[in-house]
Amino acid sequence: xxxxxxxxxxxxxxxxxxxxxxxxxxxxxxxxxxxxxxxxxxxxxxxxxxxxxxxxxxxxxxxxxxxxxxxxxxxxxxxxxxxxxxxxxxxxxxxxxxxxxxxxxxxxxxxxxxxxxxxxxxxxxxxxxxxxxxxxxxxxxxxxxxxx
Numbered sequence: 001x002x003x004x005x006x007x008x009x010x011x012x013x014x015x016x017x018x019x020x021x022x023x024x025x026x027x028x029x030x031x032x033x034x035x036x037x038x039x040x041x042x043x044x045x046x047x048x049x050x051x052x053x054x055x056x057x058x059x060x061x062x063x064x065x066x067x068x069x070x071x072x073x074x075x076x077x078x079x080x081x082x083x084x085x086x087x088x089x090x091x092x093x094x095x096x097x098x099x100x101x102x103x104x105x106x107x108x109x110x111x112x113x114x115x116x117x118x119x120x121x122x123x124x125x126x127x128x129x130x131x132x133x134x135x136x137x138x139x140x141x142x143x144x145x146x147x148x
Contacts, residue, residue: 017081018102021092028084030076037088044087049078052117060110077110086118086126098125106130116140
């Protein structure tokens with residue numbers, strides 16, 4: 001099956017996330033740098049990751065990524081589309097306003113864990129609608145009870 005996928009006979013839908021700010025929809029894909037504020041978005045993510053590591057976060061590199069070096073896995077996980085959308089929401093919305101993101105696929109376990117850390121660090125509610133359900137992250141926990 002992997003060979004068939006690799007040879008291009010089966011395509012995997014790319015993960016995409018959307019956030020609406022001031023009546024404008026902003027779309028992100030993994031590692032996306034096309035946004036006009038990408039420098040600020042990546043700086044915000046770097047700042048958040050520094051704070052998350054200090055709070056005990058560890059990237060879940062054992063998931064989802066095969067045949068990729070450990071450091072590359074960490075980089076890819078850091079810049080998932082939903083993390084980029086949340087970082088943009090944090091810099092583009094008023095303090096205290098909830099962050100609302102839509103995702104076309106299921107949120108991965110690393111992003112889910114990261115959002116629990118982020119919502120607690122920044123004291124903001126983060127709402128992510130993935131393909132299965134709504135996730136309401138608040139005060140370090142998620143409404144799904146970590147079952148999704």
